[in-house]
Amino acid sequence: MSIMEYNGGAVLAMVGKNCVAIASDLRFGVQAQTLSTNFSKVFPISSKCFLGLSGLATDILTLHQKLVFKNNLYKLREEREMSPRVFANMVASTLYEKRFGPFFSEPVIAGLEGPENKPYITAMDLLGAPVDAHDFVMSGTCTPAMYGMCETLYRPNLEPDDLFETISQCLLAAFDRDAITGWGAVVHILTPTGVISRKLKGRQD
């Protein structure tokens, strides 16, 4: 048994036309036993930056709390919000601090960068090695299935509503190929004018 598969779960982010989407499943479980169907793994950092975390649930919560700590101090000192790129760097540094005893969580960050609100997504491994992509990033226990779905369904420059449909179909289909991911999903679409959040109901098994 791998510690990264103890709780299960998945996160996915996608780039659209002047928008980004980030989504996760809602399951919280311990190996085969499902304990909650309301555990979102996506957290808002600012109106223009969202963080998704997969892996060990306790580390998801602790990492998020640590990042809120650091983000709050940044906002107080700088008197401005952190940009997604800078936040991603901070996440990577935070993970690398624990290089020889890491947090068992692999983050996905999605946001709109700068005054032009350029879509930005990135993901990294549990040690903080980042990968920037222009189309989609994901992490969790069903990444092979998600890769398959995204490579097939993704097209660049999707409008927010189409992006929502695309990411939802990728999620739901991939979750059904993983026993420990699913029980519903939450999808956030970030646009320059605001965030639209929706819950999806898929197969409840």
Add this chain to the structure above:
Amino acid sequence: MARRYDSRTTIFSPEGRLYQVEYAMAAIDHAGACVGILAKDGVVLAAEKKSTSKLLENTVSSEKMYKIDDHLACVVAGITADANIIINYARLSSQRHLYQYQEPIPVEQLVAQVCDLKQGYTQYGGLRPFGTSFLYAGWDVQYGFQLYHSDPSGNYGGWKATAIGANNQAAQSILRTDYKAEINVEDALKLAAKVISKSMDSVTLTSEKLEFAYLHRTEKGTIVLKVLDSATLDQLLKDNAEPANDTM
């Protein structure tokens, strides 16, 4: 008289006084005036800015008013460099509490943490005390809106209305007569304008030399620190300020 017992913080004088601490408090009586008023729906903070050279570039939005957390703000009187250290400590302290308990730090606990830091510098280490006093405005779920004052000795008290800095005795006596319990933020702002105008050194009563802010709860229930913009502040001063030097 006091010369033999005032050069070190770690010794008492024969009368039982800590001269370094008292000298620190004297430093603050020369600083820009600050006023705090507790209202039933918020807390008002007002401050007189000292450095207003036209050539000065501002790195932070305020010289006197600082946010410590979403539900806590403070206003500073005294040595700005000392204040920066304490504000940073207060912010860290607030986040540490939030991290550990996943809820905002109660106002008095934060004030006590800062004061414990200040007290340390009056008893050990051989370092001089901080030359700053603070007025803290905050809200927590247990006691609602609160106003506190702390000084270089590390002592603190909760107040309904108080003033620190230059001419604070005059300001406090006006507050004593004019403060009414159950005052609301709108009237507290007017009272603060009246009080601070009377304790200011300069004659100019414009938003250039003053900063006004109030902590209040929005309809959604979030706590917000609203800093008055110059137009609103100028209007408030025009309607409520009374010049310090009346020749009547």
